[in-house]
Amino acid sequence: MPKTQRFSRRNFLRRAGSTALVGVAGTAGASRLVAHTAAPHPRPLLALPSDDYDFNEVYDRVGTDSVRWDRAIDQFGDNIVAGMGVADMDFRAAPCITQALAERCAHENWGYMHRPAAYAEAVAEWEHRRYGVEVDPSTVVFTTGVHPGLIGALHTFSPPGTSVVLNTPTYSGFYTDLRFTRTVTSDNPMIVDAGGRYSIDFDDFERRARRCNTFILCNPQNPTGNCWSAEDLTRMGEICLKHRVVVLADEIHRDFVTKGSTFTPFASLPDRDIVDNSLTFSSASKSFSLAAMKVAWFHSTNRDLLERVKSNTRADLSTLGMVATRAALTEGAPWLDDLLAYLDANHDYAQAFIRDNLPGIRHRKGQGTYLAWLNVRDFADRIGARETAAREVAEGDADMNAEKVVQRWFAERSGVFLNPGSNYGTGGDGYMRMNLASPRAIVERALDNMAAAVSEA
Ligand SMILES: Cc1ncc(COP(=O)(O)O)c(C=O)c1O
Numbered sequence: 001m002p003k004t005q006r007f008s009r010r011n012f013l014r015r016a017g018s019t020a021l022v023g024v025a026g027t028a029g030a031s032r033l034v035a036h037t038a039a040p041h042p043r044p045l046l047a048l049p050s051d052d053y054d055f056n057e058v059y060d061r062v063g064t065d066s067v068r069w070d071r072a073i074d075q076f077g078d079n080i081v082a083g084m085g086v087a088d089m090d091f092r093a094a095p096c097i098t099q100a101l102a103e104r105c106a107h108e109n110w111g112y113m114h115r116p117a118a119y120a121e122a123v124a125e126w127e128h129r130r131y132g133v134e135v136d137p138s139t140v141v142f143t144t145g146v147h148p149g150l151i152g153a154l155h156t157f158s159p160p161g162t163s164v165v166l167n168t169p170t171y172s173g174f175y176t177d178l179r180f181t182r183t184v185t186s187d188n189p190m191i192v193d194a195g196g197r198y199s200i201d202f203d204d205f206e207r208r209a210r211r212c213n214t215f216i217l218c219n220p221q222n223p224t225g226n227c228w229s230a231e232d233l234t235r236m237g238e239i240c241l242k243h244r245v246v247v248l249a250d251e252i253h254r255d256f257v258t259k260g261s262t263f264t265p266f267a268s269l270p271d272r273d274i275v276d277n278s279l280t281f282s283s284a285s286k287s288f289s290l291a292a293m294k295v296a297w298f299h300s301t302n303r304d305l306l307e308r309v310k311s312n313t314r315a316d317l318s319t320l321g322m323v324a325t326r327a328a329l330t331e332g333a334p335w336l337d338d339l340l341a342y343l344d345a346n347h348d349y350a351q352a353f354i355r356d357n358l359p360g361i362r363h364r365k366g367q368g369t370y371l372a373w374l375n376v377r378d379f380a381d382r383i384g385a386r387e388t389a390a391r392e393v394a395e396g397d398a399d400m401n402a403e404k405v406v407q408r409w410f411a412e413r414s415g416v417f418l419n420p421g422s423n424y425g426t427g428g429d430g431y432m433r434m435n436l437a438s439p440r441a442i443v444e445r446a447l448d449n450m451a452a453a454v455s456e457a
Contacts, residue, residue: 099327213244385405
């Protein structure tokens, strides 16, 4: 067994001062909140401890049915010490969210929920305050996730068998949405320079747009981290308008922008015709790690597009999801702002560490998202990943590829779970995606273990 594999996840969490299974066991922290709760109206103001924003706290999620940790352990066994895959965060939720949920839970009735205008107003207010975009609250349509919204839009504009443009590498879940709607991808591979900077191939984009009804824009781009400029967005928007392609702007990662970069909402572009040819999809679920709360929304300045998609979307929302989302949007900004500084430092740490300690792996800090996109091509060659994959395919495992071999290699030898780049469409081969939204101790542990394993390869 390699040296790094002897590392024990439980010992690490204990040494790092983790809070074990708070969500499951209901610890002193949780009961403290419950003890102070009252009926939901009016909401009492709780005095919150001053260390609420301790992003260094290692918060143990194992055993809570989390995809990020429990699924990784199911797949690769108990030696997984760092689940750096699916895009959610390992931090304790913003105190305002826990407080709002605890207060609502104290009212022990779960009948049908009325959804007052305050929910859509909270979305519009967030858009206005953080991005200067004016969204009419009456145009905000809630869904149980960005996926159901995108699926509703694809059902509306893209009949089965037709193609959808994607700038690739892009979010793997879009391919699931295409399968679900029986549409097919038209991958528009991005251009990547020697320094790892990605840009759009506009000629190829236009060639593809001519044959598509919809374009799924990912801004900021998961997994490459691009925050698309107003110029890029306008150029893509013009092409889409010209060829009657509806722009579905997925902006779920928009709140994560690294220092020195800016996020431009598609709806903020100055050309009204371009904006009127789009719908924007977003949520608080990435920003506040509320993915399992199942709340998202879409909006458009074009009432016709909006109504058509709305008629293909049914959202059965839950009270707790709505309560958590409203608390996040109305009170969560200070928590998020502190978190952004913390994540930026994680990005910087990872960038320097990878440069200095992971030979054969290259990485460029993204402009947005909390994801690192690792170029592992040289390293994959060093461990013969392509040959191993070819052999396993020949032996009957049709799904195997070089990136999955690299994934398994790191899981088994360093206890680190990464996402294979091949999941992200054309141009993802030779890459791995690493989630950096964790306490620094976990990021350090993951990178230390990877470096130790690489040095033995
Ligand atoms: C770009 C992008 N869109 C959508 C989603 C999923 O959204 P939801 O959970 O709201 O369906 C993700 C999750 O990682 C994502 O990265």
